[in-house]
Each structure stands twice: as structure tokens, then as C-alpha cells.
Amino acid sequence: MTDGLPHTLRSDARDNRARILDAARAVFGEEGLGAPMREVARQAGVGPATLYRHFPAKRELIAETFAEQRRACHAAVRDALTDTDPWRGFRSLVDRICELHAHSRGFADSFMAAFPEALDFAADRDRTLRAVAELARRAQETGRLRAGFVVDDLILMLMAHRGVQEAPPAARVTASRRFAAYVIEAFRAAPGTEAPAPLPPAPRLQLAHSPGTS
Incomplete structure (x- = not known):
């Protein structure tokens, strides 16, 4: 009887941890790092004490x-470096970083170190840069990346x-891929000297209308 108790507690703890991480991915991913911890706890269905434990x-x-x-960023x-x-x-690096950012506002915030909580990401950002x-x-030595590009x-x-x-x-992902394609063309040395790759499909976006506009 007593032998099974610690295992049960460990299993509950693992379940709680998994729920917290799933909730954090959803909350931070959609709202960014400014989302409060209590919202993560609420979506995970646990109390604040469990979250902070x-x-x-x-x-x-x-x-x-x-x-x-x-x-994935690493x-x-x-x-890219071994290509x-x-x-x-x-x-490929531009494409993949943009796609990573498109999937999660929280990861974008972390990479950009927009919040003090993102300091753990500083080494990743510096390594990437x-x-x-x-x-x-x-790439500039090949003559295909414009000479004026800086990090x-x-x-x-x-x-x-x-x-x-x-x-x-x-x-979001469709928009990100098209955005990346345009940016890559801007980075290309002497654009127009070679046929550009076909653009990815355009996303279906609708601009918000101001009150009183049709």
C-alpha cells in the first residue's frame, strides 16, 4: 500500500507539469510573455501553488x-552553416526563423528579449546572430547576398x-512564408539579374474597417 503512494504522487506531479507546459505554450504563444502566470495556472486547471512548485x-x-x-532554432x-x-x-535560415516566430508570439518575444523574463534566451539569440x-x-563572398547586409x-x-x-x-504561417520570400529578394545582390523563385501562396487576410467605412 505504502509502496504505491510515492509512485502515485510522482505520476500526479508529471501530469500537472505536462498540463502546465501545454497551457503555457497556448497562453504565451498567443498572448506573448506579458501574459500573467495566473492565466497559465487557470488554463492548466491547477492552483498557483502547484504552478510555482x-x-x-x-x-x-x-x-x-x-x-x-x-x-529547432539551433x-x-x-x-544553414553546413550547407x-x-x-x-x-x-533557409531566414525561412525557418520566420516560421518559428509565426508559430508562437511567446517565442518571438523570447528571441527578441523584449521582456526581462527572456534573459535565458540571450545566449541563443547571440549564438544565432x-x-x-x-x-x-x-554568402557575400559568393556575390549573391548584397554587400550592405549587416546582422x-x-x-x-x-x-x-x-x-x-x-x-x-x-x-500566420502562410503570411510568414510570403513575408520571408519578399525579404530574401530584398537581401539578394542585384535583384532582377536572375529569375526569382515563385512566391509562396498569398494568405487570405482582411483588414479591419474603421467605424463608418464600408
């Missing part, structure tokens, strides 16, 4: 919530890309 600090919850996206950087064609690698700098150098342009791109989060959820 598993994750005493918000940054710990954020780090665990986006661990999978962080691994893989995108690694694959034998630096320009192709550069393009160093990789972009090296990849850009190689800060990636941050500028992601700042603009964050607007994709305002699109309806069903359209």
Missing part, C-alpha cells in the same frame, strides 16, 4: 515552454515580421 520563476517556465523551439542555424551553398543556407554574421560573410538587418526583419502575429491563426 514546478516553476518557481517565470523565466524557468518560459525556458521549458520553448525548449523545443530553441532546439538546428536551423547548424543546417555547401552559403546563399541557399542563408535563405554570430552564425548569421558568419553565414552572411560567406542588425535580421533584427529589423524580425521586428517587422512580428506583425504577422496579428493575422488570424490559420493564416
Whole structure:
């Protein structure tokens, strides 16, 4: 009887942790890192004490919530750097980072370090930016990435890309892919000297109307 009790408690704790992480992905993913911890607890169906027992600090919850996206970001950087064609690698990195951001506002906030809670992501961001700098150098040597590109342009791109989060959820990835395609053409040296790749499909978006407009 007593032998089964600790196992039951451990199983309950695992279930609670899984529910908390699922809720955090949904809440932070949709609302960003500004969403309160109590909303995560509410959606997880646990009390605040249970939430803080598993994750005493918000940054710990954020780090665990986006661990999978962080691994995907690392893989995108690694694959881009090992591509034998630096320009192709550069393009793939832009595509994949944009798609990661499109899936989650919280991950975008974390990568951009827009909140103090995102400090754990600083090393990831710095690693990515160093990789972009090296990849850009190689791509510029091929003559296919414009000479004026600087790493800060990636941050500028992601700042603009964050607007994709305002699109309806069903359209975000489609919008992100089209956005990335346009940006890549802007980064290309001497655009128009070679046939651009076909654009991804356009998302179905509807602009909000101001009161009194038809």
C-alpha cells in the first residue's frame, strides 16, 4: 500500500507539469510573455501553488515552454552553416526563423528579449546572430547576398515580421512564408539579374474597417 503512494504522487506531479507546459505554450504563444502566470495556472486547471512548485520563476517556465523551439532554432542555424551553398543556407535560415516566430508570439518575444523574463534566451539569440554574421560573410563572398547586409538587418526583419502575429491563426504561417520570400529578394545582390523563385501562396487576410467605412 505504502509502496504505491510515492509512485502515485510522482505520476500526479508529471501530469500537472505536462498540463502546465501545454497551457503555457497556448497562453504565451498567443498572448506573448506579458501574459500573467495566473492565466497559465487557470488554463492548466491547477492552483498557483502547484504552478510555482514546478516553476518557481517565470523565466524557468518560459525556458521549458520553448525548449523545443530553441532546439529547432539551433538546428536551423547548424543546417544553414553546413550547407555547401552559403546563399541557399542563408535563405533557409531566414525561412525557418520566420516560421518559428509565426508559430508562437511567446517565442518571438523570447528571441527578441523584449521582456526581462527572456534573459535565458540571450545566449541563443547571440549564438544565432554570430552564425548569421558568419553565414552572411560567406554568402557575400559568393556575390549573391548584397554587400550592405549587416546582422542588425535580421533584427529589423524580425521586428517587422512580428506583425504577422496579428493575422488570424490559420493564416500566420502562410503570411510568414510570403513575408520571408519578399525579404530574401530584398537581401539578394542585384535583384532582377536572375529569375526569382515563385512566391509562396498569398494568405487570405482582411483588414479591419474603421467605424463608418464600408
